[in-house]
Amino acid sequence: MTTPTLAVKVLRAPRARRRSSTTYLISLGVLAVMTLAAVFAPLIAPYDPDQVDFSAFYAGPSPEHWLGTDGLGRDILSRMIFGARTALLGPLLVVVSSTILGVLLGLLAGWRGGWIDAVLGRIFDVIFAFPALLIAILAVALFGKGLVAPVIAMSIAYAPFVARLTRTLVAAERNRPYVAAYRVQGFGGAWIALRRVLPNVTPIVGAQSTLNFGYVLAELAGLSFLGLGVQAPTADWGAMINEAQAGLIGGYFLPALVPAVAVVIVVVAVNVVGEELSDRIGGGTPA
Amino acid sequence: MTAVRRIAGKLGALLLTLFLASLLVFFSRFIVPGDPVSFLLRGRTPSPDAVAAVTAQYGLDLPPWQQYLNWLFGALQGDFGRSLQYRQDVSTVLGERLPVTLGLVVMAGLLIAVIGLSAGAVAALNRGRIADRATLVGLTVLGAVPSFVGSIVLIAVFSVQLRWFPSFGSGEGFLDTIYHLVLPSIALAIVFVVLVGKVTRSSMVEQLGREHVEVAMSRGLKRATVIRRHVFRNAIRPILTVAGVLVAGLLVSSAIVEAAFGLSGMGSLLVQSVDRLDFPVVQAIVMFVVTAFVVVNAIIDILEPWIDPRSAAGAGAR
Numbered sequence: 001m002t003t004p005t006l007a008v009k010v011l012r013a014p015r016a017r018r019r020s021s022t023t024y025l026i027s028l029g030v031l032a033v034m035t036l037a038a039v040f041a042p043l044i045a046p047y048d049p050d051q052v053d054f055s056a057f058y059a060g061p062s063p064e065h066w067l068g069t070d071g072l073g074r075d076i077l078s079r080m081i082f083g084a085r086t087a088l089l090g091p092l093l094v095v096v097s098s099t100i101l102g103v104l105l106g107l108l109a110g111w112r113g114g115w116i117d118a119v120l121g122r123i124f125d126v127i128f129a130f131p132a133l134l135i136a137i138l139a140v141a142l143f144g145k146g147l148v149a150p151v152i153a154m155s156i157a158y159a160p161f162v163a164r165l166t167r168t169l170v171a172a173e174r175n176r177p178y179v180a181a182y183r184v185q186g187f188g189g190a191w192i193a194l195r196r197v198l199p200n201v202t203p204i205v206g207a208q209s210t211l212n213f214g215y216v217l218a219e220l221a222g223l224s225f226l227g228l229g230v231q232a233p234t235a236d237w238g239a240m241i242n243e244a245q246a247g248l249i250g251g252y253f254l255p256a257l258v259p260a261v262a263v264v265i266v267v268v269a270v271n272v273v274g275e276e277l278s279d280r281i282g283g284g285t286p287a
Numbered sequence: 288m289t290a291v292r293r294i295a296g297k298l299g300a301l302l303l304t305l306f307l308a309s310l311l312v313f314f315s316r317f318i319v320p321g322d323p324v325s326f327l328l329r330g331r332t333p334s335p336d337a338v339a340a341v342t343a344q345y346g347l348d349l350p351p352w353q354q355y356l357n358w359l360f361g362a363l364q365g366d367f368g369r370s371l372q373y374r375q376d377v378s379t380v381l382g383e384r385l386p387v388t389l390g391l392v393v394m395a396g397l398l399i400a401v402i403g404l405s406a407g408a409v410a411a412l413n414r415g416r417i418a419d420r421a422t423l424v425g426l427t428v429l430g431a432v433p434s435f436v437g438s439i440v441l442i443a444v445f446s447v448q449l450r451w452f453p454s455f456g457s458g459e460g461f462l463d464t465i466y467h468l469v470l471p472s473i474a475l476a477i478v479f480v481v482l483v484g485k486v487t488r489s490s491m492v493e494q495l496g497r498e499h500v501e502v503a504m505s506r507g508l509k510r511a512t513v514i515r516r517h518v519f520r521n522a523i524r525p526i527l528t529v530a531g532v533l534v535a536g537l538l539v540s541s542a543i544v545e546a547a548f549g550l551s552g553m554g555s556l557l558v559q560s561v562d563r564l565d566f567p568v569v570q571a572i573v574m575f576v577v578t579a580f581v582v583v584n585a586i587i588d589i590l591e592p593w594i595d596p597r598s599a600a601g602a603g604a605r
Contacts, residue, residue, distance in 0.1 A: 126304055131580075133539045137539075138312075142319050227562065249447060260440065268428060271431060
C-alpha cells in the first residue's frame with residue numbers, strides 16, 4: 001500500500017521536465033493576450049466601445065474598423081476588447097471563490113468525517129440537483145439583473161464539485177504515515193490539516209478548478225445572451241450576441257460571429273491549459 | 288427482500304433531497320430584503336386592491352412555515368399558484384409550454400445518445416490511432432461551443448445562407464415541428480455529445496485494458512463479441528451516471544436555445560418570467576428541473592442491479 005516515501009514524493013516532487021506541447025503554449029499565449037487586452041482595454045482599443053460611427057452601420061472589415069461595425073455603427077474590435085473584461089473577470093471570481101469555499105468544506109468533511117461529513121454530503125447532493133445556470137437564473141429572479149448575484153450564486157453552485165474532490169483526497173491523505181508522525185509529535189489536528197495536508201491537495205484541486213473556468217465563462221455569457229446578465233449597451237460578449245441577433249437574420253454575421261468565435265477560442269484555450277496542468281500535477285500522485 | 292429494502296432506501300433519499308430542494312426554492316424568496324408583497328409586485332404599481340388580493344392569494348399574512356406547507360401541498364397536487372403576468376394558473380401556463388421543450392430535449396437526447404456513444408466507442412476502439420486523435424480534437428473543440436454560439440452559427444449557415452431550415456418558431460403539426468426543431472436540437476446537443484463521448488471513451492478504454500478482456504481476445508473469441516459482451520456492457524454504468532446531469536442540463540440550456548430560435552417553450556417562459564418578475568412561475572420551473580434531475584438519478588440507481596449485475600453482488604465487486 002502506501003509507503004512513507006510517497007508522502008515525501010507528494011511534497012517534494014522534482015518537477016518532471018516534460019516538453020510542453022505546442023497547443024499548450026499557443027493556448028497560454030491566447031489567454032495572455034486576452035488578459036492583457038482586458039486589463040489595458042482603454043489603451044489598446046482603437047475606439048470608445050460606445051462611440052457611434054454614423055457613416056458605418058454594419059460595415060465590413062476595413063482599415064478603420066478591423067472587425068467591422070455593428071448595427072449601431074460601433075467598432076466591434078473595441079467592443080470585443082472591452083467585453084473581455086466581464087468575460088474573464090466573472091469566471092475568475094467564480095473559480096477563485098468556489099475553490100476557496102470548496103476546499104475549506106471538503107477539508108472539513110474529509111478530515112473530520114462522521115456526522116459533519118454526512119451532513120455536508122447531503123447538502124452537496126441538494127446543490128448538485130441545481131444546474132449552475134439554473135441557480136444563476138434563480139439569483140437574477142431574486143436580486144435583479146447584472147453579474148453580481150449570478151457570480152455569487154455560481155460560486156456556491158460550483159463549490160460542491162471542488163469540495164467532493166478535496167474530501168476524497170483529504171480522506172486518503174489522513175491515513176498516510178506522515179499524518180500519524182505529526183500526531184505522535186504532538187501537533188494538533190487543525191494544524192496538521194491546514195499546514196501539512198492542505199498544501200498537498202491544493203495543487204490537484206487547483207488544476208481541476210481551472211477546468212471549471214470554461215464552463216463558467218460559457219454560462220455567464222449565456223446569461224448575458226438571455227438578457228439577464230450584463231445589460232445591453234455595455235460591451236460584453238454575451239450581450240453583444242444578444243444585440244446582434246436581429247442583424248444575423250438580415251445576413252450581417254460579423255457582430256454575432258466575432259464574440260461567438262471569441263468565446264469558443266477562450267474556452268478551448270482554458271481547457272487545454274487546465275487539462276495539461278491536471279496531467280502534470282495528477283501524474284505525481286497516486287490517484 | 289434486500290431488493291425491496293434497497294429500493295425503499297433510494298426512494299427515501301430521493302424524497303429527502305426533493306424536500307430539501309423545495310425548502311431552498313421556497314425560502315429563497317425570504318433572503319431578499321423587503322416585504323414579500325412588494326417583492327411579488329416589483330415593477331408594478333400596486334393598487335391597494337392588488338396588494339390585498341396578492342396577500343390573500345399567497346397567504347402572505349401567514350407565518351412562513353405555513354406559507355411553505357400551503358405551497359408544498361399545492362405543488363404536490365400540481366397547483367403552483369397563479370402567474371402574475373398571465374393571470375392564469377402556473378400549471379396551465381407550464382402545460383402549454385412544456386411540449387415544445389420536451390420535444391427539443393427528446394430530439395437532442397437522441398442525437399446525444401447516437402453521436403456521443405458512437406464517437407466515444409470509435410475513439411476507444413482505435414486508441415492512439417488517427418481516428419482517436421481526430422475524435423478527441425473534435426470533441427475538445429465542440430466542447431467549447433456553448434448552445435448560444437451553436438445556435439448563432441447554425442442560424443447563419445443553415446437558415447440565412449443555405450435557407451435549409453427555419454430560424455424561428457416551432458411550426459405546426461408533427462413533421463413540421465420536427466423540421467423546425469432540427470437546428471435547435473443540434474445546438475442544444477453539442478456540449479452534451481462531448482460529455483457523453485468523453486465518458487464513453489474513457490470508460491471503454493478502461494474496460495479494454497482489463498485482464499478478462501485480454502484473456503477473451505487471446506482465446507480467439509471474435510473481437511466484436513468480446514467488445515459487445517465484455518467491454519460495452521461493463522462500460523455502460525459510468526455512462527449512465529451522467530444521464531441525470533444530462534436531463535437537467537438539457538432542460539436548463541433549452542432556455543438559451545429557445546431564446547435564440549424564438550421557440551415558446553418552458554425555457555423561454557423561465558427567462559420571460561424572470562424578466563417580468565413573475566416569481567411563482569420561476570419557482571415552479573426551478574422545482575420541475577430539480578425534480579427531473581433527482582428522479583432520473585433515482586431511476587438509474589434503482590435499475591443499477593439489472594443493468595450491471597455486479598453491483599447487486601455487493602458494492603465492492605467492481
